[in-house]
Amino acid sequence: MxxxxxxxxxxxxxxxxxxxxxxxxxxxxxxxxxxxxxxxxxxxxxxxxxxxxxxxxxxxxxxxxxxxxxxxxxxxxxxxxxxxxxxxxxxxxxxxxxxxxxxxxxxxxxxxxxxxxxxxxxxxxxxxxxxxxxxxxxxxxPRTPQHPGEFAGEIRHSSTYRSPLEFRGRRVLIVGLGNSGADIACDAAANAQAALVSIRRGYHLIPKHIFGIPSDELANGGPQIPLWLERPFFRGILRLIQGDLTKYGLPKPDHKLFESHPLLNSQLIHYLQHGDVAIRPDIAALEGSRVRFTDGSTEEVDLILYATGxxxxxxxxxxxxxxxxxxxxxxxxxxxxxxxxxxxxxxxxxxxxxxxxxxxxxxxxxxxxxxxxxxxxxxxxxxxxxxxxxxxxxxxxxxxxxxxxxxxxxxxxxxxxxxxxxxxxxxxxxxxxxxxxxxxxxxxxx
Missing domain, CATH: 3.50.50.60 (FAD/NAD(P)-binding domain)
Structure with a gap:
């Protein structure tokens, strides 16, 4: 050459x-x-x-x-x-x-x-x-964090996940709520015996459509407005459409809109509203067939799937x-x-x-x-x-x-x-x- x-x-x-x-x-x-x-x-x-x-x-x-x-x-x-x-x-x-x-x-x-x-x-x-x-x-x-304790079930990274059928009859804990984590949590909500999501911080959840228009089309299609005006405008729209998401267990974001990678998902709120998926805080320890969280609560789990990037x-x-x-x-x-x-x-x-x-x-x-x-x-x-x-x-x-x-x-x-x-x-x-x-x-x- x-x-x-x-x-x-x-x-x-x-x-x-x-x-x-x-x-x-x-x-x-x-x-x-x-x-x-x-x-x-x-x-x-x-x-x-x-x-x-x-x-x-x-x-x-x-x-x-x-x-x-x-x-x-x-x-x-x-x-x-x-x-x-x-x-x-x-x-x-x-x-x-x-x-x-x-x-x-x-x-x-x-x-x-x-x-x-x-x-x-x-x-x-x-x-x-x-x-x-x-x-x-x-x-x-794949990045897989380590938690103290021993777990009796199965631990995998989301990179190994392929089909919602993998969740049938199982109690599933998804760790992480990026876009893949949210998608997979929705698959688990529709197929698993129980679906849980462990997250460390709150995120701004943006639906894929706003007023029937894809969100990114709405954001990019109109006149470009300065950030100081764009942020409250979209924050107001999201509040009007979604209401207060903390009532579904999602933590309040510790950052402003647009300051993190956008989480685009329209299904997760549906499953949270119907109780098909539940939010849990960060993992404190693994205890056999149970997982203990930082708020002291525990859950029995069969599968931990790390959607941790x-x-x-x-x-x-x-x-x-x-x-x-x-x-x-x-x-x-x-x-x-x-x-x-x-x-x-x-x-x-x-x-x-x-x-x-x-x-x-x-x-x-x-x-x-x-x-x-x-x-x-x-x-x-x-x-x-x-x-x-x-x-x-x-x-x-x-x-x-x-x-x-x-x-x-x-x-x-x-x-x-x-x-x-x-x-x-x-x-x-x-x-x-x-x-x-x-x-x-x-x-x-x-």
Whole structure:
């Protein structure tokens, strides 16, 4: 392989987005995927995926998807995992991305060699590249907390969960109330003998529809209003629609609306209102077949399912990233500040759909790599930005002081800054039709 060639690792949404951007600019690349097909976590057959049968997008159809490749109108407001997988595979087919992908091939090591990178595959062959784009995702290393005591039942992480039928006849405790935890709690409410959710803090619960409109469409479709006005406006709407959620056992949030990752769910309140699921505080100890909580109460439980998130990692290149509380320090959440031409695409938390964001940042990555051969002075200017520029991308929101929110950005602030950066560097923006030259077809078959 040539140092002019780029290595793309992972054929999920982020890796496919990077491949399309490179292909548009005629940049040579090799693409590796350890699974047998594209789709990343959305493929339930992909070993280790955290996906489950009832999973749906938490961003709506019209606000999600790849740039200039909309989801079909036939899709519901919030597509299910099979539809997302079909859509992602249609995207790969439409832009001829499959041909460059070497399936069933894992990368085991990335090693710096001067300004180049040596990439070792699982067949022990070593290939030399000028740049490496790590796009293998953040949901492959489950995080399972430890609690004192011994438990006589079954303990699992939510990454192993697939079907609601697993809950039949069982007393289930879900630990954690992120979006996956809330979804799985609803599955348990409808199928388990008893369904409990243990949480440490309160969250703002946002329904997927407000006044019949997907919540993110409502938030993004109208005129942009300042945060000081937007927050009380939406808080008032939520109070009007939902009432006081503390009467169902949910703790009052200890933070303002928008200061944590949005919890979008319309079913959980229904099950809480009907007593099919109950809220419990944090676990204090495990006592045989019972779980004791911090308020002194106990419950008999058969299964504890930890919906407690994931540790971010890039195992084949971990040593080349600077980690702070489990999050890599990357310029614009993509560019390695210390090591030239090593990128981490997809290592970001954002309060919006990530697909279109991947396209916009992949566009910048590709133009930067293109400049390294065709406009070296502009590439050198961007090198200086990678090393020194630290823009505020929180949009004025004081996000929770947690490890999860350390890499969190506000979508509006992020896109605004990318626009400013493109103008400064005189790089082209994504506009409709930008990828037409490499597109063959685009019918999505769900």
């Amino acid at each position: 040539s140092e002019k060639t780029v290595c793309v690792i992972g054929a999920g949404p982020a890796g496919l987005s990077a491949a399309r951007a490179l292909k548009r600019l005629g940049i040579d690349y090799d693409h590796y995927e350890r699974h047998s097909d594209v789709g990343g976590i959305w493929d339930l057959d992909n070993p280790g995926t955290p996906m489950y049968e009832s999973a749906h997008f938490i961003s709506s159809r019209k606000t999600s998807g790849f740039f200039d490749f909309p989801m079909p109108e036939s899709f519901p407001d919030y597509p299910g995992n099979r539809q997302i997988l079909a859509y992602t595979r249609s995207f790969a087919a439409a832009y001829g991305l499959r041909a460059a992908i070497r399936f069933g091939t894992a990368v085991t090591d990335v090693e710096q060699d001067g300004r180049a990178w040596l990439v070792t595959l699982d067949d022990s062959t070593v290939h030399r590249y000028g740049a490496v784009i790590c796009a293998t995702g953040v949901t492959w290393s 994931y540790d971010w990692s890039i195992p084949y290149a971990q040593r080349y990233f600077h980690w702070d509380e489990g999050r890599p320090d990357l310029y614009l959440s993509v560019f390695n500040r210390e090591h030239h031409n090593l990128f981490g695409l997809g290592y970001i938390e954002i309060n919006s759909s990530a697909y279109t964001l991947f396209d916009h940042i992949s566009n910048i990555v590709a133009q930067y790599l293109h400049d390294q051969r065709h406009n070296r002075s502009r590439a050198a200017e961007f090198d200086r930005l990678i090393a020194t520029d630290r823009p505020r991308l929180d949009g004025g929101i004081d996000f929770l002081a947690s490890a999860r929110h350390r890499a969190y950005v506000d979508a509006r602030a992020y896109h605004r800054y990318l626009g400013t950066l493109r103008k400064r560097m005189d790089w082209d923006d994504l506009t409709p039709g930008r990828f037409d030259a490499i597109r063959s077809s685009g019918e999505v078959r769900a």
